Amino acid sequence: MPSPQQARAQASAITSGKSAPEAGAAPTSQLRELFDGPRLSPGQRRIAQYLIEHITEAAFLSITDLAERVGVSQPSVTRFAAAVGFSGYPALREKLQAIALKTLGSTPSAPAEDRGNELQAAVDVEMENLENLRRDFADPDQVIELGRALSQSTPLTVLGLRISVSLAEYFAYAARRIHPDVRVVTRGGSVAYDALLQSREAGGTWLLAFGMPRHAQETLTAVRVARSAGLKVALITDLALGPLADEADVTFTVGTGSRLVFDSYAAPVVMSAALLQAMTDADPERTQARLEEYEQIAEQHQFFLKD
Template sequence: MEGNRQDLMKLIQTRFPRLSKGQKIIAEYILKHYDKAAFMTAAKLGQTVGVSESTVVRFANELGFSGYPTLQKELQELIKNKLTSVQRIEISNDLIDEENPLRSVLKADIENIRVTLEKINANVFEDVVEEILKAKRIYIVGFRSSQAIVEFLGFYLNLILDNVRVVSRGVSDIFEQLLRVGEGDLVIGISFPRYSSRTVEALKFSKDRNAKVVAITDSLLSPLASHADFTLIAQSNMVSFVDSLVAPLSLINALIVAVGCKEKEVISETFRTLENIWEEYGVYANRSKNNND
């Protein structure tokens, strides 16, 4: 990824002499502040450096991009895994309407789901469902903020299947938990920028032992993808220091439902048993009883 960044920076430097005066100002700003420029609209970038929006668009064209959004996407792909939380907060000043953060965040999450729906490969999705159903053992791996959706996936798959294990940080190391992984097993790794190095290592470990590997991540350029047999893409563009996991969770919901549709009889029997257990042990609050209090 660092090499890709240097390639883009080198491209800007190579084209610099032929740029117009206004375009050179843009180039200098990007070379110094590419982390901030990546999340600015063309209008905002132009306003920041003192040129018109059309000059920004022509600058992108001069570099060989079809438009500014393509250049912006390239910059985002290059730097999003390198941003610290402090940098995210600084950038969020340009992305969030501080008067209405609710609207800003929800709109961004809606866009993440929309892009995910466009990007997702339906055939790969179906292949992953089949791999889940035929796997001897299923291990689900993911740390940091992704741990929440790892637990969610593990919780529901455990209701459908009896061979699911969530790999977690605890007394035993992750490699000890993956000790017996091998051919016939399936390992599902989940991570989004900033990618967890432990998750990447777990997928490499599993792949080296001939297990099938599924990566749920944000891009085919993700370090998880290089160790995966199947990669499911979910958009996770952040708005601030908080990772946006709305689209990844929606994708995982779809996976659970798809597996459930293949195991309808098992699910029906499981939930009939669970309902009796929940009732007997008062797992859920009794609404009618509460109303009478």
């Protein structure tokens, strides 16, 4: 009889193909698609990131107000509009307003008396992050494809520095149940360089990196080392644009909760679990064999309490 984890592995396989677009793509996904194509300058990335983070307000700003909010010149905003394929700022703003209005229409503001306290507001932010992730998952093919690639990378290296250590440790802990060689890097500098170079020399092909705010310079350096060594990089982060995303072969952008003193990571954890599921689906025979072996060891050594 399969263990609960084995049964879940069998029952939770991801189905390829787009589901019905009941709510449309998340605003972040639409803006990322809009801005990801062209190679933007650092100043243009600042404009793009501001629009992504403040779409419902920024879409209705004049060119003067937008330039002032971002801290750039008006000609810079005009050049940005041209760089992302529009005839000028008015045409770009029309597109942004269409996205913003759909966002406002799909998430009506709660009455003041229903908004609750700060803890409830923090939960509301995470619910919105998860809803955006749910929309992104309407087409799971990229998750499936990356899960297959991570499954085939032996060894598979997982990187998370500073605040991202916990996410890397969670992913690596679970991945070791279904993958024969998972290496986790949670220290930067020369320690990270050694681990990444050794992973490539041992035959590894992919690095999965977590980059949460505040984004560490040493994470960017480690990702660049990985690429120079010949590893492909998959990135889970909260920023669709910027130096980290520029270095990645595949980027999944997920929101973080920032209403409390320390950020919360509901969406990044679900994103991690989705990739683990995709790795499970990629090689079901190996998955079942490894889970069976682990259950036998766990039973033999009494790892867990009897529920």
